[in-house]
Amino acid sequence: MRRQALSHQGIVLHHRRTWTAVSLFTFASDHFLLLPIGASIAFVWANVAGESYFRLSQALAFMVNEVGMAFFFALIGQEIVEAVMPGGALHSWRRWGLPLVGAAGGIAGAAATYLVYVAVKHETLLIQAWPVACAVDIAISYYVLKLILPRSAILPFVLVLGIASNIVGVIVVAVRQPLVEAQAIGTIAVLLAIGLAMLLRAWRVPTFWPYLAICGTASWWAFYWMGIHPALAFLPIVALLPHEPRHLDPLAPPPDDDATHHFEHEWNHLVQVVLFFFGLVNAGVAVRGYDTGTWALLTAALVGRPLGVLFAVGVAVLLGLHRPPRVGWRHLVVAALATSSGFTFALFFATGLFPIGPVLQQITIGAVLTSVGIVITLAVAHLLGVGRWARRRHHTQHHPWPHVERPPSP
Amino acid sequence: MRRLLFAVVFVLAAAAVDGRQGAPLPAVADSVKFAVIGDNGTGDAPQYAVGQQMAAARAAFPFSFVLMLGDNLYGRQTPQDFVDKFERPYMPLLHAGVQFYASLGNHDDQSHRFYKPFNMNGERYYTFAKKNVRFVALDSNLLDSRQLAWIESVLKARDEGWTICYFHHPLYSNAGRHGSNVALRVALEPLLVRYGVDVVFSGHDHVYERLKPQKGITYFVEGSAGQLRKGDVKPGESTAAFFDTDQTFMLVEVAGDELRFEARSRTGHVVDSGTVRRAVENGTRGAL
Numbered sequence: 182m183r184r185q186a187l188s189h190q191g192i193v194l195h196h197r198r199t200w201t202a203v204s205l206f207t208f209a210s211d212h213f214l215l216l217p218i219g220a221s222i223a224f225v226w227a228n229v230a231g232e233s234y235f236r237l238s239q240a241l242a243f244m245v246n247e248v249g250m251a252f253f254f255a256l257i258g259q260e261i262v263e264a265v266m267p268g269g270a271l272h273s274w275r276r277w278g279l280p281l282v283g284a285a286g287g288i289a290g291a292a293a294t295y296l297v298y299v300a301v302k303h304e305t306l307l308i309q310a311w312p313v314a315c316a317v318d319i320a321i322s323y324y325v326l327k328l329i330l331p332r333s334a335i336l337p338f339v340l341v342l343g344i345a346s347n348i349v350g351v352i353v354v355a356v357r358q359p360l361v362e363a364q365a366i367g368t369i370a371v372l373l374a375i376g377l378a379m380l381l382r383a384w385r386v387p388t389f390w391p392y393l394a395i396c397g398t399a400s401w402w403a404f405y406w407m408g409i410h411p412a413l414a415f416l417p418i419v420a421l422l423p424h425e426p427r428h429l430d431p432l433a434p435p436p437d438d439d440a441t442h443h444f445e446h447e448w449n450h451l452v453q454v455v456l457f458f459f460g461l462v463n464a465g466v467a468v469r470g471y472d473t474g475t476w477a478l479l480t481a482a483l484v485g486r487p488l489g490v491l492f493a494v495g496v497a498v499l500l501g502l503h504r505p506p507r508v509g510w511r512h513l514v515v516a517a518l519a520t521s522s523g524f525t526f527a528l529f530f531a532t533g534l535f536p537i538g539p540v541l542q543q544i545t546i547g548a549v550l551t552s553v554g555i556v557i558t559l560a561v562a563h564l565l566g567v568g569r570w571a572r573r574r575h576h577t578q579h580h581p582w583p584h585v586e587r588p589p590s591p
Numbered sequence: 592m593r594r595l596l597f598a599v600v601f602v603l604a605a606a607a608v609d610g611r612q613g614a615p616l617p618a619v620a621d622s623v624k625f626a627v628i629g630d631n632g633t634g635d636a637p638q639y640a641v642g643q644q645m646a647a648a649r650a651a652f653p654f655s656f657v658l659m660l661g662d663n664l665y666g667r668q669t670p671q672d673f674v675d676k677f678e679r680p681y682m683p684l685l686h687a688g689v690q691f692y693a694s695l696g697n698h699d700d701q702s703h704r705f706y707k708p709f710n711m712n713g714e715r716y717y718t719f720a721k722k723n724v725r726f727v728a729l730d731s732n733l734l735d736s737r738q739l740a741w742i743e744s745v746l747k748a749r750d751e752g753w754t755i756c757y758f759h760h761p762l763y764s765n766a767g768r769h770g771s772n773v774a775l776r777v778a779l780e781p782l783l784v785r786y787g788v789d790v791v792f793s794g795h796d797h798v799y800e801r802l803k804p805q806k807g808i809t810y811f812v813e814g815s816a817g818q819l820r821k822g823d824v825k826p827g828e829s830t831a832a833f834f835d836t837d838q839t840f841m842l843v844e845v846a847g848d849e850l851r852f853e854a855r856s857r858t859g860h861v862v863d864s865g866t867v868r869r870a871v872e873n874g875t876r877g878a879l
Binding site: 227231232235236239303304305306466467469470472535536537538539540541542 | 665697699731734735736738760770773
């Protein structure tokens with residue numbers, strides 16, 4: 182009897198532990214915490230027991246960066262497709278004009294700052310890392326801004342700006358030296374993969390797996406052979422997947438309300454695990470590895486890009502483009518700063534551009550350190566009294582900022 | 592003061608082991624004789640002084656070529672800079688027909704490989720042989736899979752005899768600013784060990800350091816032929832000898848199964864010397 186009771190207790194405890202582990206994972210996954218956790222572990226590990234860390238990271242690098250990240254980019258692609266569908270958060274093309282101009286300004290500002298910095302230091306080897314300076318971590322910029330300005334029209338603005346900024350880097354990183362002389366075979370394989378995906382779509386296959394397992398695999402090999410970064414291999418397939426428009430938060434885990442979103446929900450968890458390993462494999466670097474590239478990247482991300490965004494948006498507004506509704510210049514300053522963190526995309530571009538070596542190390546440190554942009558953004562928002570801090574002023578002061586936005590009506 | 596004491600103890604220890612402190616290298620007629628410089632291309636007075644010492648040393652030790660461990664030119668890299676930071680400091684050597692074999696450092700433009708006096712034949716990494724010594728120059732800035740495959744093919748096909756690798760970033764170093772590059776080590780060291788590389792020369796840290804043999808390979812950091820980071824070495828268990836109070840260059844002689852080396856300061860003093868013996872049969876190598 183007692184034994185039975187104990188075993189029952191044990192089962193309850195076991196269930197409780199399992200539940201706690203699952204809920205912890207879900208929490209971390211839903212809040213994009215797995216990537217920073219992986220990156221933090223990597224950073225500490227690389228500086229405490231470097232040899233074992235680099236042995237593991239170099240062994241896993243291909244699987245994570247070339248295979249696993251294909252799922253990440255597929256999910257990003259899927260989210261963008263759904264966001265621009267009728268009913269999606271970015272459907273209206275009118276919303277794209279100003280952020281695209283801002284992205285162009287940000288790219289120009291970041292790239293110019295970076296290139297001037299390395300030119301002044303005569304470090305020509307670092308020139309090819311300029312796309313890393315243009316990287317914007319879409320999730321970080323979006324959520325930092327959401328923290329400051331929830332439900333503001335600045336959110337889709339930053340989302341479009343982030344996506345557009347990364348396109349340049351993706352294109353540069355995508356093109357590699359072909360592994361074998363198999364351009365023609367690769368092209369045929371991609372076309373076959375797309376054709377098969379179209380057939381599956383015509384047959385109304387509701388689940389994603391056949392698309393990814395058959396068409397995605399064919400596309401991955403084709404990209405690999407053709408010398409295109411295989412992490413981007415699922416993108417031609419993504420447009421043909423079953424889609425449901427996203428009315429809500431474009432980057433939030435999808436609602437588990439139908440078959441398509443249910444799959445995306447699970448896919449999101451898989452991608453978060455991939456991102457954990459991405460952080461673990463790529464963010465580990467010896468502190469002493471910093472050098473000119475680190476400072477050039479930081480200056481470009483924290484100074485060059487925000488200034489470039491603001492300058493371009495300013496010129497565009499002068500020329501007649503409209504700011505998003507209820508978005509003032511102080512909001513734009515905060516939004517521009519929010520795009521300064523390159524983290525995930527910067528790490529991806531860095532690993533795509535550079536092999537193992539000191540150049541990659543100094544760029545990696547710079548990419549990780551661009552996260553300082555989060556703190557700067559919050560501090561500046563506080564200083565300028567934007568968003569959540571504006572409301573506090575409104576309550577505590579007699580004469581609030583005259584042009585501060587009011588909380589959006591439900 | 593403590594650092595100076597350390598340096599003196601190391602120098603004396605090296606002298607006691609070798610018993611030839613300050614004595615010239617034997618300069619055997621049929622041996623392979625060369626010099627080693629790293630992080631040299633400043634164009635400043637100390638680089639010129641080192642160049643003069645090298646030329647002076649050549650009278651007694653007629654080395655025929657020089658290994659350059661990277662950072663061959665700092666700052667601007669215009670044609671005039673090649674004159675000021677390379678051709679003029681080493682003019683006596685160049686006029687005497689001494690060949691320079693460069694590797695690329697992080698401050699070097701990749702186009703250096705097309706500069707004829709560097710003898711790189713347009714390659715980032717290359718190999719050449721002198722008698723019974725195979726030299727392998729690597730580009731440690733960008734250790735891509737192609738280069739790794741190339742290294743393996745070269746080391747696999749090497750002849751019997753010495754194999755000496757040189758590149759900019761040290762796999763082992765006890766200097767404070769950069770230190771060991773562990774990521775590079777994890778990628779490169781297994782190949783060096785597997786294929787029996789005997790000696791590795793690197794720069795990057797602006798000091799001179801000789802490491803105790805690591806997995807059978809003797810490592811040297813010679814990154815102070817122009818630059819200098821005074822007092823940067825934090826001697827560790829792996830340190831065999833070091834010198835970080837003045838610029839240095841190295842003289843090396845390979846004769847049979849013995850490699851003799853000297854590290855000399857800008858003033859011509861021998862700050863470290865010794866012998867690395869190659870004993871392939873029982874697989875033991877090491878510096879004495």
